[in-house]
Amino acid sequence: MHTVAVLALDGVIAFDLATPLEVFARTRLPDGRTPYRVRVCGLTPTVESESFTLTPRHGLAALAEADTIILPGCADPAAPVPGEVIAALRAAAARGTRIASICTGAFVLAATGLLDGGRATTHWLAAPALAAGHPEIEVDPDVLYVDNGQFLTSAGAAAGLDLCLHLIRRDHGSAVAADCARLSVMPLEREGGQAQFIVHEQPPAPQGSVLEPLLAWLEDNTARELTLEDIAAQARMSTRTLNRRFREQVGTTPLQWLHRVRVRQAQYLLEATGHSVDRIADQVGFGSVTAFRERFKRVVGTSPQAYRTAFRNPERPELVRLGQS
Structure with missing residues (x-):
């Protein structure tokens, strides 16, 4: 089973945290099997956010067992990234672990140096700060997400859903991703400069609709x-x-x-x-x-x-x- 570790740091944005938890946990293969095991990991026993206190079940050590690591955004993208987190992410990357960020989670990934020399995105409001702080990264504020193979980044809010569906599609094909999109009532239109290979799944009309x-x-x-x-x-x-x-x-x-x-x-x-x-x-x-x-x-x-x-x-x-x- 593929293990997805979602790293929650202080200031974690609730939407960014919840999206991968729900999408991957609800994914089903055609035979009904669950392909993903989802774990929430933290640097400390408790994680403080603006509206809640979270107690992750796993520490940083769980990142070593992950096949995919998701980095949700944090309310303060300028906050220093702890050295232990940087070390753990670099070690995971060296093992070939796939690492993806949602929204301002790109700042955490950028701090590791793993995005240097490549293209990345983040929330359009934070894109100038990411570009200024990491000039070695080609920051594209106009796309929903960027897939560089092992490392992926996405824009804010709903773009995290696009990214998760894209990862599921990479792992299990369009049929499984389409089912996930329908379950999530994936928006039909994603106007703007979409990243290459974005899959546009077609949701059903609302139940009871005359259409x-x-x-x-x-x-x-x-x-x-x-x-x-x-x-x-x-x-x-x-x-x-x-x-x-x-x-x-x-x-x-x-x-x-x-x-x-x-x-x-x-x-x-x-x-x-x-x-x-x-x-x-x-x-x-x-x-x-x-x-x-x-x-x-x-x-x-x-x-x-x-x-x-x-x-x-x-x-x-x-x-x-x-x-x-």
Whole structure:
């Protein structure tokens, strides 16, 4: 089982701490198994935050047994990082442990020197301070997260959820990550400069929404050439009413939602089949391979072929949800 250690230091931000605890602990594989063991670690027996006092069950020694270490943000990013923490993180990195930061947790990771010479991000408000304090790091304030392989950093608040889902996707594929996203009611639209290989999972409409049957129908009919008028006819609404309902209940337009579903299905096929890019474009409903490549790059941040090279896993047949023949 993969052990995730979440390091809580004084001033830890509750949201950043809770996100990896909930996301990794609730992850389930297709056979129902739990792939992650989550531990909260601390430097001291008690950790003081602005609104609570935390008693971690594990000390720094537990970092030595972790496969992944998560560094949540702290309220004061300028606070000195204890030498024991720096030493423990450097030792973990030397063993090949994956280390990821959420929000201002990037300051803790930067203090170790492990980000030197690489690219990183943090909350946009804190990005100038990170860049000024660590000029050897290329700080990018415009992305949700940066994946450098062993070391990852994310922006503030909800970007920590994006990062956790990305790690799950790296470990277990898009199908498992998609289930986690639905459970977390992952926001649909993530506007702005997304980092390369961000996976945009499609959440369901709120339970009881009048759009639920329509969204299920769209999922089953992505291969068809659908216009806004086709979708409105299926919903028995005018196009104006349909657009308004989508904005209110899903947060985007019908066609944008459909395009994201198609891209997500293409991600499954690129990972789990050997089908050509042209064939996948046709299977998921794009009228031309050029349109498919353009939309895929816009949503995912890279080309279909580069995505396949990075994430192809033919040993996961359970990922194939359409186009098996």
